[in-house]
Amino acid sequence: MNTSSENPLGSIDPERVDPEQTATTAPDPAATAPFAPVAPVAQVAPVAPAGLDGQPPPPPLHAGPPAPAARYGSPQPPHGGMPPVAGAPAKASRTRRWMPLVGTAAAAALLASVGTAGLLHLSETSTAGTSVSISSLGATSSTSGVPVSGSTSDNPDWEAVAAAVRPSVVAIDVQLQNGAAKGSGVVVDTDGHVITNNHVVDGSTADGISVTLSDGRIYQATVVGTDPTTDLAVLLITDPPQDLAAAVVADSDTVAVGAPVMAVGNPLGLDSTVTTGIVSALDRPVSTSDGSDTTVTNAIQIDAAVNPGNSGGPLFDASGKVVGITSSIASLSSGTSSSGSIGLGFAIPSNLADRVAAELIETGTADHAFLGVALSDETATVDGTTRLGAAIHSVTAGSPAAEAGLQAGDVVVAIGEDPVNGAESLTAFVREHAAGTSDSLTIVRNGTARTVDVTFAALSEAQTASQGSSDEGSTDQNGGPSLPFPRGQQG
Numbered sequence: 001m002n003t004s005s006e007n008p009l010g011s012i013d014p015e016r017v018d019p020e021q022t023a024t025t026a027p028d029p030a031a032t033a034p035f036a037p038v039a040p041v042a043q044v045a046p047v048a049p050a051g052l053d054g055q056p057p058p059p060p061l062h063a064g065p066p067a068p069a070a071r072y073g074s075p076q077p078p079h080g081g082m083p084p085v086a087g088a089p090a091k092a093s094r095t096r097r098w099m100p101l102v103g104t105a106a107a108a109a110l111l112a113s114v115g116t117a118g119l120l121h122l123s124e125t126s127t128a129g130t131s132v133s134i135s136s137l138g139a140t141s142s143t144s145g146v147p148v149s150g151s152t153s154d155n156p157d158w159e160a161v162a163a164a165v166r167p168s169v170v171a172i173d174v175q176l177q178n179g180a181a182k183g184s185g186v187v188v189d190t191d192g193h194v195i196t197n198n199h200v201v202d203g204s205t206a207d208g209i210s211v212t213l214s215d216g217r218i219y220q221a222t223v224v225g226t227d228p229t230t231d232l233a234v235l236l237i238t239d240p241p242q243d244l245a246a247a248v249v250a251d252s253d254t255v256a257v258g259a260p261v262m263a264v265g266n267p268l269g270l271d272s273t274v275t276t277g278i279v280s281a282l283d284r285p286v287s288t289s290d291g292s293d294t295t296v297t298n299a300i301q302i303d304a305a306v307n308p309g310n311s312g313g314p315l316f317d318a319s320g321k322v323v324g325i326t327s328s329i330a331s332l333s334s335g336t337s338s339s340g341s342i343g344l345g346f347a348i349p350s351n352l353a354d355r356v357a358a359e360l361i362e363t364g365t366a367d368h369a370f371l372g373v374a375l376s377d378e379t380a381t382v383d384g385t386t387r388l389g390a391a392i393h394s395v396t397a398g399s400p401a402a403e404a405g406l407q408a409g410d411v412v413v414a415i416g417e418d419p420v421n422g423a424e425s426l427t428a429f430v431r432e433h434a435a436g437t438s439d440s441l442t443i444v445r446n447g448t449a450r451t452v453d454v455t456f457a458a459l460s461e462a463q464t465a466s467q468g469s470s471d472e473g474s475t476d477q478n479g480g481p482s483l484p485f486p487r488g489q490q491g
Contacts, residue, residue, distance in 0.1 A: 146248045147319035156260045156318035162274050164320045166214045167245035169264045171271035175208030184265035184313030192240030196312030198226045198233045214272045225360030228293035234360040250321035252349035263304045265313025277304030285424040286346045298428035299346035300324045306345030315347045325353045369433040369456035372399020375423035380411035380444035389413040390426040404454040414442035
C-alpha cells in the first residue's frame with residue numbers, strides 16, 4: 001500500500017505571473033530604420049519658349065543622364081514623378097526588400113514638408129485635430145460566429161476560430177498587497193461575468209482588479225465569488241460595454257483524446273496570445289496548493305503551450321466553444337520559481353467550471369459533493385486481474401459512504417463507468433459531482449467485486465477543516481495531502 005510518494009515530474013505551476021516575469025519584445029528594425037534623404041525641391045525660374053527670337057532652346061534644367069525605367073526594387077523618383085536634382089546626395093544602397101518601405105517613407109516626408117506652412121497657419125486659427133472616439137480602436141470586423149462554420153476536429157480553421165473567439169477573452173491585472181499579478185479570463189455573458197482562476201484574484205486589494213478586452217479597452221472589475229476547492233472565480237466587469245462578446249460553453253464530456261484545441265490568454269502579459277495543440281489525456285488527477293488551499297481536479301491534459309499568465313483563460317475546441325479553463329502546468333523546476341511550458345498543461349473541464357460559476361453568480365459560493373472516507377492508493381485483484389484503486393481506511397459515521405455500506409478495507413476501482421486509479425483520482429471524480437447527485441461505485445471486498453450506489457451530500461467548511469487535516473499520508477474526499485502527480489505553488 002502506497003500512502004505517499006515523491007513527485008517524479010516536478011511541480012504544477014498555476015500560471016499567474018508577477019511583473020518581473022513579464023516578457024519584453026525587441027523593437028522591429030523596420031520601425032526604427034532611418035528614412036532615406038529626400039532631395040530638395042529646386043526653385044524653377046520662368047523659361048522662355050524654345051526658339052524665341054531665333055535663340056536655340058535652353059538646356060534641360062536638370063543635367064545628367066536620363067533616369068532608368070522604374071521597376072520593383074529600383075530607386076524611384078521623388079513624389080510627383082520629378083527626376084532627382086543634380087548634385088543631390090546619392091541614396092545609400094539598400095537591400096531589395098527594404099525599398100518599398102523607403103520609397104513610401106520618402107514620399108511621406110516630402111508631403112509633410114510641403115504641407116508644413118499650411119498646417120502652421122491652421123494651428124493659429126483653430127484647435128488641433130478633430131474630436132474622435134477611441135471606443136472602436138482595435139475592434140475586429142469579423143462576422144464569424146460560434147460554432148465556426150467549416151472548422152471541424154478533422155480540419156480545424158484556427159484563423160477563423162481565433163477571429164471569432166478572441167473578443168470574448170480578457171487579460172486580467174491584479175493589484176496585491178505585496179505587488180501585482182496577471183492572468184486571463186473568459187466572458188460568459190453580456191452582463192459582464194468573467195470566469196477565471198481563484199489563484200489569479202486571490203489576495204487582490206479593493207478596486208485592484210482590471211480587465212482588458214482584446215481591442216484594448218480597459219474596465220474595472222469586482223469579485224462576485226471564489227471557490228478555492230476547484231480554483232475557480234467569477235468577476236463582474238463594471239459598466240460593461242454594449243458590444244461585449246460572450247463565449248459559448250461546450251459539453252466537456254464530449255472531448256476526446258487527440259482532439260485539436262486552442263488556448264487563448266495573457267501569458268507573461270502578452271494579451272490575446274493564441275496557441276494550439278491536442279488533448280493529450282482526460283481525467284488526469286492534478287493537485288495544486290498555495291500552502292493553505294489544496295485543489296484536486298480531474299483535468300484535461302493538453303500539449304498546447306500554456307505559460308504563467310494563461311491561468312483562467314479559455315481552452316477552445318475546433319468549433320470555437322469553450323471546453324476548459326486553463327489552470328496549471330507541469331514543470332521540471334524543483335524550486336519555488338516557475339518555468340515555462342514543457343508541453344504539459346492542464347485545464348478544468350468546462351462542465352465543472354460552468355456549474356461552479358453558475359452557483360457563484362447566484363449565491364457567491366459553491367457546494368461540493370461529500371463522500372466521507374479517508375483514502376490511500378492501493379491495488380485490488382479479482383479473478384487474476386489486478387487494478388489500481390483507492391483503498392478506504394475509515395468511514396465517517398452518518399456520511400454518504402456509511403449509508404451506502406462502504407467499509408474500511410474496501411478498494412474503489414471505478415465510479416460510474418470511469419476507472420479509479422488512486423486516492424486522488426476518486427477525490428477528483430467526487431469533486432465533479434454536485435451535492436445531492438448519485439452515482440455507483442465499483443468496489444473490491446475480500447477478493448470479490450461488487451457495485452454500490454451512493455448519493456453525495458453537500459460538503460461543509462467544518463467537514464473540510466476537520467477531515468482534511470486528518471490521516472496524514474492518505475487522502476480524504478474533502479481535500480487531502482499529497483498525490484503521486486506534480487503539484488506546485490500558486491504564484
